[in-house]
Amino acid sequence: RKEVEQDPGPFNVPEGATVAFNCTYSNSASQSFFWYRQDCRKEPKLLMSVYSSGNEDGRFTAQLNRASQYISLLIRDSKLSDSATYLCVVNFAGGTSYGKLTFGQGTILTVHP
Amino acid sequence: DADVTQTPRNRITKTGKRIMLECSQTKGHDRMYWYRQDPGLGLRLIYYSFDVKDINKGEISDGYSVSRQAQAKFSLSLESAIPNQTALYFCATSDPLWTSGTVQETQYFGPGTRLLVL
Numbered sequence: 246r247k248e249v250e251q252d253p254g255p256f257n258v259p260e261g262a263t264v265a266f267n268c269t270y271s272n273s274a275s276q277s278f279f280w281y282r283q284d285c286r287k288e289p290k291l292l293m294s295v296y297s298s299g300n301e302d303g304r305f306t307a308q309l310n311r312a313s314q315y316i317s318l319l320i321r322d323s324k325l326s327d328s329a330t331y332l333c334v335v336n337f338a339g340g341t342s343y344g345k346l347t348f349g350q351g352t353i354l355t356v357h358p
Numbered sequence: 359d360a361d362v363t364q365t366p367r368n369r370i371t372k373t374g375k376r377i378m379l380e381c382s383q384t385k386g387h388d389r390m391y392w393y394r395q396d397p398g399l400g401l402r403l404i405y406y407s408f409d410v411k412d413i414n415k416g417e418i419s420d421g422y423s424v425s426r427q428a429q430a431k432f433s434l435s436l437e438s439a440i441p442n443q444t445a446l447y448f449c450a451t452s453d454p455l456w457t458s459g460t461v462q463e464t465q466y467f468g469p470g471t472r473l474l475v476l
Contacts, residue, residue, distance in 0.1 A: 253398070277462060288448055288467035289401070332400070336463065345416075346465060350400035 248272060251333050251349035258356055262323045266352045268316040268333030277336035278309055280318050282329045283351065289332055292318075323356045330354070361385045364449050364468035371439050372476050379434045379471050381449030389452045390432040391465065392416075392424060394445040401448065407432055439475045447471045 251268045258264050278295035295307040295316055306319040333349035362383045371377050392404040403416030405424040425433045436443055449468040
């Protein structure tokens with residue numbers, strides 16, 4: 246089983262749609278969680294951290310369910326500029342693991358007019 | 359200017375050749391990383407360094423070596439390149455932030471190096 250698993254998609258949605266991505270992780274000792282965004286042929290960039298209580302940043306909402314080892318990202322009112330690959334990222338804490346991020350394979354989102 | 363730079367941006371080489379990829383950062387971070395990205399496999403960690411005197415293997419270090427010449431520089435070498443090392447290579451830096459007993463650590467990536475081994 247992969248340490249971090251995502252549905253690779255692709256997700257094709259019209260502008261204005263709401264879309265949700267899911268991610269599961271295998272290590273229950275995981276401590277920090279993130280969503281990164283990667284545009285085609287570009288480097289990944291942090292979209293948002295994911296906190297236990299859930300958090301929102303504009304049209305983006307991230308949720309964490311530690312019991313189910315599950316992370317989600319919800320995008321409301323999709324824009325054409327949201328088209329990208331979304332990477333679920335987990336930090337398995339403990340010992341020398343701090344700073345070592347494990348990436349999911351990414352979920353491809355295409356928003357069309 | 360970009361905070362994390364990588365050279366070269368693109369490289370074509372032949373099997374058996376030695377090649378070095380270089381990474382420089384102006385963010386003042388102690389931690390640096392090398393990843394490779396392959397379609398369908400996501401980003402995989404090759405090597406990482408938490409300070410100038412610290413070098414650690416990642417999950418796929420075989421066939422690679424690194425050198426941390428200074429806080430700002432971290433180089434990746436392929437001693438004898440092979441075709442399955444064809445990939446997109448990213449360097450990254452980070453600086454941990456400890457809050458409320460947990461660590462929040464954003465990694466900042468360079469623009470990547472596209473490597474083709476023939």
